[in-house]
Amino acid sequence: MRSHTQRLMVCAASFAALCMGLAGCGSNTASTGGDSGEVVNLTYMHRLPDSEGMTLVKDIVAKWNKDHPNIQVKATKFDGAAQDMIKKLETDVKAGNAPDLAQVGYAEVPEVFTKGLLEDVTEEAAKYKSDFAEGPYSMMQVDGKTYGLPQDTGPLVYFYNQKAFDELGIKVPQNQG
DSSP: OOHHHHHHHHHHHHHHHHHHHOOEEEOOOOOOSSSTTTOOEEEEEEEEOOTTTTHHHHHHHHHHHOOOTTEEEEEEESSHHHHHHHHHHHHHHHHHHOOOOOOOOGGGHHHHHHOOOOOHHHHHHHTTTTGGGGGHHTTEEEEEEEOOOOOOOSSSSSOOOOOHHHHHOOOOOOOOO
């Protein structure tokens, strides 16, 4: 039988794969379920911009909730600086009411790790490792253990000014390496 944390991580990893990475912040606030057919409710805190022209978190969550009726996500946008969100997470973890998932930037991962706000999710995260480039995935690891999934893998397209390259005599690389 899976533990609460394992069930939570399976749900979280699935949602994270859809959103392309969430840093895990496990708590015991989610209802248990998964294997039993009960609805699992996950809380998710983020600081994503949700600007016009972007895919909005609320739209991603709505699609997720529609497609996964047994795993329901409630997203909360934290409107503040990264450091303020970390303080809130730290306070919420100590009080026992942390969100099940929290998305923090790569730069904040060392701090939230040092403060003990992340759980070892190595076994569950390994199932999704091939979905990410090695560099970003390794940024979620400390001493061989994985504590979250990457948010992204970097730029997909680079633009350049052909005229400026020509004037400077720079040739555009023809390989991907």
